[in-house]
Amino acid sequence: MLVVALAMSAVGCYGEASLEVPSIGGVPNYDDENPPPLPVDPTGALSCQLASVPQTVSLATIAADFGRQVYPAMVRQDSGCISCHATTSGRQFKVSQEPTETFYAARAAGFLTTQPGSLVSRLVSTDESVRMPRNQPSWSAKEIAAMASLTCQLAAVEARSPQTPPDEEFPPALLQPYTGPAVVTYDNPFLSYVQLKGKVKQVFNDDWVRGGVDKFAQTVGLFGGVDYVQYFVEARVASPDFLLGMDALAPDVCLQAARNKTGPFAGLDTSAPIIDTPPAATRQYEAETATDLTATTGALTSTGWNLYTNGQLTTTTPYNFPVTGTYNLTVRAYGSQCGPDLPAMEIRVDGTVVKSFAVSATAYADHVHTMTVPAGTHTVSAAFTNDFNMSGTCDRNLYVDWVKVNGPTEPSTGTTRTDAAKAKVDTLFRRMVYRPSTPQEKTDGYALVKDLANYEADLPKAWSGLCEGIMRSPDFLFTLPPSYESRTGGEKDRLLLVKLAQDLVGRPPNATELADFDAGRKSWEQMVDGYLASVDFRTYYFHKMRVRTESEGTADTDEPARLWTYLATTGTPFQDLLTGDYSVSTDFAKVSRPSEHGKTGVLTMKGFLQNKPGLPHYNYAARVMTDFMGSIFEIPSEVFDMRGAATAASTVDPTSLCFSCHQTLTPLSHQRLRWADDGTYRTTDEQGRPIDDSDRGLVGAYAFKGQGMSAFAQKAVLKESFARRTLNAQYILFFGREMRHTQDERVMYKRLWDVAQADNGNLKAVLKTIALSPEYTHR
Structure with missing residues (x-):
């Protein structure tokens, strides 16, 4: 247990005639470099003369003196508290950036009392496992005396004006405006597994079950969900695995919807042409112009090009056919005959023969082939394929004047198809991310569908590609679409409604909800009320509480989550979380439970007790304090080393390291003793002896004194x-x-x-607030 840093011997400390511990009274001289020895007894309790503290001393003056006399020592790098108790630490007491706030936090946490375990007793302790600051030089006598004096002044003020205990009131320091550095964070969570399922169901009317197999269940790990089989902890942030899951989800649900014209594609013809037929155009490539046609053989003539051996003339730059349609490919040519056959000419597209001609030898003539050419760039060639000559008699050649492309020959559609396709792009945005597309998104979306259709002639698949892109966009994957920031008026309100629905019912708003809100038939407050009253809210809240209570998916381990849900859906006081004398059935009805539970809420539910052993390891007590009181416990390495051989007796021994650190956990562990680790109730221990489940008076400053878990619960629910x-x-x-x-x-x-x-x-x-x-x- 704690002992004083300054030895309390009779000689030299408190006089030769008495072993009594003197008291601190009045307001000391904070500038005294050599104050009298501290009146701390061997248990660590501080003795104070409360009556001698002036009436002018108040909480405000103590807080001000704390800021001047004590706080500077706390925040210094050497021998300070900040290294262990910074605001980012997991310690119960944190030293903030504001001295008054730190004072009230220490007071509320019970560290400014005269009892053992206070800041004073830890500052003067000679036990290195307890002494503060740990593993650093001690504070000066002047600094410790100031801490002791302020502690006694506080005890006097609280004794004169009994008031709500400091740990049961709203922290006074938090009533002051925040003056610290600006907090710059992007507060917009990614969709959770359940929210993603809800969004896919709402947008696509698709549960992603294929061939009787639940694909969501198969990929629950990728999306960070829980299934109570392999996964029990829900991911708090999106991981790279989430995006891998989207790679499986998006193509499947989008393509099915695009082909079946369901979900966001309902009423949309995904097979309709998306490229307009332009007015017919003509491009004539002159044979004598090298920039127009490139020859593999032959020579220039006065009227064109002479292919005097087998070869071809090809468009130097491929022609861009704007749309799949009918085109006229024309070659103006004539041939010089030799032998029995006329010169043979082929018209080729991208090197493939599409038409062969026997060319007359009389004069230039147009040789026309009409065909359907797919949209895109293609080369057009005129080829000579049957060169022949008779030495000294004749030579068969092909002469080409020009090659011409004309079309498309179908009637022009203006911008009808493009406009219709862009309207479909906008419809997808409205149905998938609940807002109109921007002009740039509309243009880019249309271009993407065109490009995909050119790559693979399957228009529904091309539309599916756009759908996949929207599913991977931040507006789809965040609970609040980031485009919210750039929207105004009704569009902005609608996007916020998307977040509200996902936060409260785990899905986006349905068509009826959107229509009522957009038309003004329901206000924002009415939408909130509607969601909170819905079965969807109860279902989603229950899921979130199952995760919070670490349910294993069984009826027993779901019981705490059912109580949470009952409280949230009925308006029953949330204090019943710890003090309720009832349970909640699987249909969320209030039901009685055995009298031995008393008013203990979740604390004695079998599903909460299981997997949280009591002594000697403090798991149950630590989890209670963490789950419901916000305490976080850091276990040093030396404790890990001793836990394996620990016994209940060794961990509650007042001289042990466990007890010195866990003065809340030790009495709480005793109060739980009537409940075995498997969640059953008992009245005797393993040796058949009656169980004393009181706090046993082990810790004077223990805030939850009394018999059993009911005593703990009745006091715990009062705490801030x-x-x-x-x-x-x-x-x-x-x-x-x-x-x-x-x-x-x-x-x-x-x-x-x-x-x-x-x-x-x-x-x-x-929740409504x-x-x-x-x-x-x-x-």
């Missing part, structure tokens, strides 16, 4: 930390994180605190 932890469970639904209650969101915290106080712990009222808040609605 319990209220904050419970409010945060609601806040996370909307923001994907806990409140920055000590920083820029302290106003939000006070608002939720007030609502909870005024509405008797009604979680539905808390968040949904209507300017922080959530960006107003």
Whole structure:
């Protein structure tokens, strides 16, 4: 146990005639470099003369003195507290950037009392496992005396004016405006596994079951979901695996919808041509112009090109056929006959023969071939294929004047097809991300479909490609479409409604909800009320609480989540989370439970007790304090080394390292003793002896004194930390994180605190307050 740093011997400390510990009284001289020895007894308790503290001393003056006399020592790098108790640490007590806030936090945490375990007792302890600052030089006598004096002054003020215990009131420091650095974060969570399933179902009317196989269930790990078989912890952020899952999901659901004209493609003809037929155009390539036609053989003549051996003339630059259609390919040519046959000429497209002609030897003539050419760039050639000569008699040659392309020959459609296709692009955006496309998105989306159709002549598949791109866009994958920032008016409100629905019911709004909201038939508040009253909300909230309570998917392990859900859907005080004397059935009805549970809420539910052993390892007590009181425990390496051989007796021994650090966990572990690790109730221990499940008076400053878990629960629900932890469970639904209650969101915290106080712990009222808040609605 704690002992004083300054030896309390009779000689030299407190006089030769007495072993009594003197008291601190009045207000000391903070400038005294050699103050009298501290009146701390061997247990670490501080002795104070409360009556001698002047009436002028108040909480405000103590907080001010704390900031001047103690806080500088806390935040210095050497021998300070900041290295272990920074705001980013997992410690119960954190040293913030503001001295007054730090004072009130230490007071609320019980570290400014005269009891053992206080800051004073830790500053003077000679036990290195307990002494503060750990593994650093001790504070000076002057600094410790100031800490002790402020502790006694605080005890006097609290004794004169009994008030709500500091750990049960709203933190006074948080009533002041936040003056710290601006918090710059992108508060927009990725879709969770359940929200993604809900969005695919809502947008595509597709549950992604193929051949009787649930593909979502197969890829639950990729999307960071839980299935209570292999995966029990929901991912908090998107991972690269999420995008791998999208690579499987998007092509499948998009192509099926595009081919079947369902989901976002309902009523859209995905096979209709998307490229307009332009007016017919003509391009004539002159044989004598090298930039027009390139020859593989022959020579220039006065009227064209002489192919005097087998070869061809090819368009130097491929011709861009603007649309798949009918074109006239014309070659003006004549031949010089030799032998029995006329010169043979082929018209070729991209090197493939499309028409052969026998060319007359009389004069130039047009040789026309009409054919369908697919859209895109293609080369056109005129080839001579039957060269022949008789020495000294004749020579068969082919003469080409020009090659001409004309078309398309179909009637022009103007911009009808392009406009219709771009309208489909806009429709997909409206149905998939709940907003119109921008002009650039419309242009780019149309270009993508054209490019994909050119790559593979399958228009539904090309439209599916655009759908896949939209599914991978931030507006689809974030709960609040990022384009919200650039929208105004009704479009902006609609995108916020998308987030609200996903946050409360795990899916986007349906067509009826959107229509009612867009038309003004329902206000934002009415939409919130509707969602909170829906079965979809109960289902989604239950899922989130199953994750929070680490359910294993069984009826027993679901019981805590059912209680959470009952409270949120009925408006029953959230204090019943720990003090309810009932259970909730699988159909979410309130049911009685055996009397031995008393008013203990989830604390004695079998599904909560299981997998949380009691002594000697403190798992249960630590989880209770973490889950419901917001405490985080850091276990040093030396504790890990000793846990394997630990016994219940060794961990509760007042001289042990465990006890010195866990003065909350030890009495709480005793209060739980009537409940075995498997969740069954017992009245005797393993040796048949009656169980003492009181806190046993082990820790004077223990805030939850009494018999059994009911005593703990009755006091725990009064604590500010319990209220904050419970409010945060609601806040996370909307923001994907806990409140920055000590920083820029302290106003939000006070608002939720007030609502909870005024509405008797009604979680539905808390949820509604968040949904209507300017922080959530960006107003």
